[in-house]
Amino acid sequence: MAILLEQCKISPPSNMTGEFSLPIVFFDMLWYEFMANQSVLFFKFSCSKSHFLEVIVPDLKKSLSSTLGQFLPLAGNIIHPLNPENKPILSYLPGDSVCLTVYESESDLNQLTGNHPRTSDDFYDFAPNLPSATHSDNSTTCPVLALQVTLFPGQGICIGFVTHHVVADASTVLSFMKAWALINSNINSQLDSTEITRMMEANCCLPFYDRKTVVGINGLDSLYWDLIVKFSCPIEPPTMKFPIGKVRSTIVLKKDEIQKLKKFVSAKRPSVSHLSSFTVTCALVWICSAKAAAFAGVDDDETEYFGFVADCRRRLNPPLPLNYFGNCVALVKTELKHGQVKGTDGFLMAVESIGKAISENVYGDKGILHGAKNWSEEYGKLVGKRQYGVAGSPRFDFYAADFGWGRPNKFEALFVDVDGSMSLCGSGQFEGGLEIGLSKPMAEMQIFTEVFNLVLADLLL
Numbered sequence: 001m002a003i004l005l006e007q008c009k010i011s012p013p014s015n016m017t018g019e020f021s022l023p024i025v026f027f028d029m030l031w032y033e034f035m036a037n038q039s040v041l042f043f044k045f046s047c048s049k050s051h052f053l054e055v056i057v058p059d060l061k062k063s064l065s066s067t068l069g070q071f072l073p074l075a076g077n078i079i080h081p082l083n084p085e086n087k088p089i090l091s092y093l094p095g096d097s098v099c100l101t102v103y104e105s106e107s108d109l110n111q112l113t114g115n116h117p118r119t120s121d122d123f124y125d126f127a128p129n130l131p132s133a134t135h136s137d138n139s140t141t142c143p144v145l146a147l148q149v150t151l152f153p154g155q156g157i158c159i160g161f162v163t164h165h166v167v168a169d170a171s172t173v174l175s176f177m178k179a180w181a182l183i184n185s186n187i188n189s190q191l192d193s194t195e196i197t198r199m200m201e202a203n204c205c206l207p208f209y210d211r212k213t214v215v216g217i218n219g220l221d222s223l224y225w226d227l228i229v230k231f232s233c234p235i236e237p238p239t240m241k242f243p244i245g246k247v248r249s250t251i252v253l254k255k256d257e258i259q260k261l262k263k264f265v266s267a268k269r270p271s272v273s274h275l276s277s278f279t280v281t282c283a284l285v286w287i288c289s290a291k292a293a294a295f296a297g298v299d300d301d302e303t304e305y306f307g308f309v310a311d312c313r314r315r316l317n318p319p320l321p322l323n324y325f326g327n328c329v330a331l332v333k334t335e336l337k338h339g340q341v342k343g344t345d346g347f348l349m350a351v352e353s354i355g356k357a358i359s360e361n362v363y364g365d366k367g368i369l370h371g372a373k374n375w376s377e378e379y380g381k382l383v384g385k386r387q388y389g390v391a392g393s394p395r396f397d398f399y400a401a402d403f404g405w406g407r408p409n410k411f412e413a414l415f416v417d418v419d420g421s422m423s424l425c426g427s428g429q430f431e432g433g434l435e436i437g438l439s440k441p442m443a444e445m446q447i448f449t450e451v452f453n454l455v456l457a458d459l460l461l
Helices: 049-070 120-125 170-185 193-202 217-230 255-268 277-296 338-342 346-361 372-380 442-459
Strands: 002-010 020-023 037-044 077-081 089-092 098-105 139-143 145-152 156-163 247-253 303-311 329-337 386-392 410-413 422-426 434-440
Touching: 002 049, 037 170, 049 098, 049 145, 049 170, 049 193, 120 247, 156 170, 170 193, 217 372, 247 410, 247 442, 255 277, 255 346, 255 442, 277 303, 277 338, 277 346, 277 386, 277 422, 277 434, 277 442, 303 338, 303 346, 329 338, 329 346, 329 372, 338 346, 410 422, 410 434, 434 442
Parallel strands: 098 145, 303 386, 386 422
Antiparallel strands: 002 098, 020 089, 037 156, 037 410, 077 089, 077 139, 145 156, 247 434, 303 329, 422 434
16 A cells, blocks of 8 residues: 655746647547556665655656646646537646656565566556546546656655546657656756757657647548547546456567567568567467467357557658657557467468558558548447457667666556556567566466467477
């Protein structure tokens, strides 16, 4: 149990802010009704309570304020209109702020930061929830960011963060966390706003806000807003139901293991398209999930779906910079029969299937947004079907967020507790490696882990 030490609100510097708003566009509307994205970063270092309260917390408040000065929308709110003739916006007004809570915990940091199965419920003591929305006759106003810092006396600290999915994808959240860490680690340098901007720009985490090329793109804004109005989709994210009844485990694939998997595929199927660390990792988890599910008696003819997202920023016409603020991903999926996925050639078939989906949907001649008007309908049909998914990317390195106390020891994406998808990010232990985060009931996790170890050993022979 964590003990509350302080609750405060942090605003951007008052001398550098004015009103600021962004339109909520199609890329953002896709994520209405999704859970907010909660994650935690654990840092191991000897830290006393007095040093925490007298140095670390004040520094974090100061650096957070400076960071919000560059990320104004995260200090603001989504304004969801009740009049369907209007569309939602992301709005910052002077005086808006972000809730920051400070806690102390006697939990064992080593237990929480291991890779072994750990009770999923335990992590929510260290991740905040978004503040409640407020309602008026004209609109619903919903906060988009909350932060929590937890001290483990003598062991280290945890930074927990939650973002509204309508506001930002993982790329934007990572940019914010890296910027905050960068500013905090230079907090004693007394940098002014111009120097902070230059530093963020040099480290590729200065947000780009111009949305003129994506507002109303292909008529998708109006199409998806009409769907939101038709189905009365709320702007407030659903809440997690406890107890979750699952455990979390982390699987690490080292660089040499990933390379061996690629070589295995190249030798067996030299014509496979888009062979990458992403495709072989996702294929491996997919087939192990199918093999583990075979113990439950799933019919071989039942269709399985594997879904993921692809970053659109550099693939639009005209392209957007990689530091574009907001959501900017396309939905991609592929499918195979359960018997195919768990079969002798399941790994090769899964790699081929995922690679083909990437080649056709991400790099195809028709463009990455081809078929976007049907995404809601297509994915709605998958409810209740056998489906797996991945959140994250090999290029996401949350371990680069060094606040001045050294790199994080563990990143945990809590949102995989919801739907059984896996998280994926760069490894904090092994250069070029990947971390796979999973959340399953204990019995299923034990079976999956046994299957995974056997399959991986067999493929690496």
